[in-house]
Amino acid sequence: MSVNKYHPHVLVLPEDDANRQLANGFLLDQ
Amino acid sequence: MISRLYVHNFRCLENFELPVAGKSSALLIGNNGSGKTTVGLALRILQRIARGMNQVGNLVKPKDFFLGRTDAPMRFEIEVNLEAKTYGYAIAFALSEGSKELRVLEEKLTVGGNPVYTRKMGQVHLAGNGHAKDAKFPIDSALVALPIVAQQSKEDPLSIFKQWLARTLILRPMPSLILGGSEKETLRPNPEVTNFGAWFSGLLVSAPSAYTKIDEYLKQVMPDLKDIQNPLVGRDARSLAVKFSNKKGNVTLPFEDLSDGEKCFMVCAMVLAANDAYGPLLCFWDEPDNYLALSEVGHFVLALRRAFESGGQFIATSHNPEAIRRFSDENTLVLYRKGHLEPTIVRPLNEIRTSGDFSGDLVEALVRGDLEP
Numbered sequence: 001m002s003v004n005k006y007h008p009h010v011l012v013l014p015e016d017d018a019n020r021q022l023a024n025g026f027l028l029d030q
Numbered sequence: 031m032i033s034r035l036y037v038h039n040f041r042c043l044e045n046f047e048l049p050v051a052g053k054s055s056a057l058l059i060g061n062n063g064s065g066k067t068t069v070g071l072a073l074r075i076l077q078r079i080a081r082g083m084n085q086v087g088n089l090v091k092p093k094d095f096f097l098g099r100t101d102a103p104m105r106f107e108i109e110v111n112l113e114a115k116t117y118g119y120a121i122a123f124a125l126s127e128g129s130k131e132l133r134v135l136e137e138k139l140t141v142g143g144n145p146v147y148t149r150k151m152g153q154v155h156l157a158g159n160g161h162a163k164d165a166k167f168p169i170d171s172a173l174v175a176l177p178i179v180a181q182q183s184k185e186d187p188l189s190i191f192k193q194w195l196a197r198t199l200i201l202r203p204m205p206s207l208i209l210g211g212s213e214k215e216t217l218r219p220n221p222e223v224t225n226f227g228a229w230f231s232g233l234l235v236s237a238p239s240a241y242t243k244i245d246e247y248l249k250q251v252m253p254d255l256k257d258i259q260n261p262l263v264g265r266d267a268r269s270l271a272v273k274f275s276n277k278k279g280n281v282t283l284p285f286e287d288l289s290d291g292e293k294c295f296m297v298c299a300m301v302l303a304a305n306d307a308y309g310p311l312l313c314f315w316d317e318p319d320n321y322l323a324l325s326e327v328g329h330f331v332l333a334l335r336r337a338f339e340s341g342g343q344f345i346a347t348s349h350n351p352e353a354i355r356r357f358s359d360e361n362t363l364v365l366y367r368k369g370h371l372e373p374t375i376v377r378p379l380n381e382i383r384t385s386g387d388f389s390g391d392l393v394e395a396l397v398r399g400d401l402e403p
Contacts, residue, residue, distance in 0.1 A: 017391050021358040027332050028339060 034109035044373035055344040057357040060365030065374030066347040080195035141187040205293040210270035210285025237307035290321040310342035319350035327352035377403035
C-alpha cells in the first residue's frame with residue numbers, strides 16, 4: 001500500500017523487464 | 031468477465047476486438063489518439079443502454095461512424111461470463127436512407143447461445159421459455175429494445191445481464207467536480223463520478239458492511255483518517271465530510287476540500303468495496319494514475335489489480351511508467367494507429383515480444399516511441 005518508510009519493507013530493483021514482472025507476481029499474491 | 035468485445039465502424043474502431051478474455055486485469059497503452067479512451071466510450075454506450083437510455087439519437091450520432099462511412103452499420107457486441115453462463119448482446123445501428131436519423135438495424139440477447147430475444151429493424155421476437163410462448167411485437171426503430179423488454183423475475187437472464195451491464199464502472203474521474211453532496215442513493219456512478227455522494231450512500235444502504243472495506247483501504251493510504259461522515263440533518267445535511275485525527279487533535283474537512291489525489295483514493299476505495307459488495311463488476315478506468323503522487327501510483331494500481339483477481343475484471347489505460355510497470359506482458363495490450371484516417375490496431379504485448387518486433391525494457395521503448403505493433 002502507500003509508502004510508509006517507517007514500516008519494514010523490501011525495495012525491489014529489478015534488473016530487467018522479466019524480473020520486474022516476477023516481482024509484480026509476488027506483490028499480487030500478498 | 032468479458033470474453034469478447036467487438037466494435038465495428040465506431041469512431042476509430044473498425045473491425046476491432048479487445049482480447050481481454052480470461053484476464054482479471056488488463057492495461058491498454060498506446061500513443062495519444064490511438065483509441066484507448068474510445069474503447070471506454072464503446073463500453074459506455076452499452077452501459078447507458080442497460081441503464082435505461084433507449085433513444086438511439088442520444089446514444090450514437092452520425093458523426094460517430096468511422097470516417098463518416100454511413101453506408102455500413104455500426105456494431106457493438108459483448109459476451110460475458112456470469113455465474114457459469116455466457117451472455118451475449120449485440121446491437122447494430124444504421125443510418126436510414128434519406129434520413130439523418132440513426133436506427134437500430136439488429137439487436138440480439140443470448141444466454142448460452144440460445145436467444146432471449148432477437149430483433150430486426152422494427153420487429154422484436156421474444157423466444158419462448160418454460161413460462162411463456164414465443165411472442166412478436168413491433169417497436170419504433172429509433173428505440174433500443176433492451177431497456178423496454180420486461181423481465182419476468184430477478185432470476186430472468188435478461189434481468190441478470192441488464193443489472194450487470196448497468197452496474198459496470200466506466201470511470202474518468204474529474205476530482206474538481208466531485209463535491210460530495212447527494213440527494214438520493216445510487217449504485218451507478220457516472221464516468222466523472224460527480225455523483226460520488228449518492229454512490230457512497232447507495233453502497234452503504236445496500237451493503238453497510240462495505241464501510242469496513244472502504245475504511246481499511248483509506249487508512250492504508252491516509253493513516254490519520256478517522257472516519258467519513260454523511261450527516262442526515264442540519265446545515266450540512268447529505269454532504270460528505272472527512273475527519274482526520276492524530277495525538278494532537280482532530281479536524282473535519284468537507285469532501286470538496288480534499289485534494290484531487292485524495293478524492294481519487296476515495297473513488298478507488300469505493301471501487302474495491304463495490305466489487306466486494308455487489309460484484310463481480312467490470313471496471314474500466316481511464317488513466318487511474320491521474321492526480322496521484324509518483325510514490326502512490328504503483329500501490330494504487332496493484333490494489334485494484336489484486337481486488338479484481340478474486341472476481342470481476344479491471345481494465346485500465348495509462349501513460350504513466352509507474353502504472354505500466356505494474357502490469358505484465360500477457361495483460362498489456364498495445365493500441366496503435368498510423369494516422370487519423372486509419373483504424374486502431376490492437377496487439378497483446380507478449381505477442382509483439384515473441385514475434386521479435388520488440389525486446390528490452392518496455393518503458394524505455396515507450397519513451398523512445400519505438401513500440402509499434
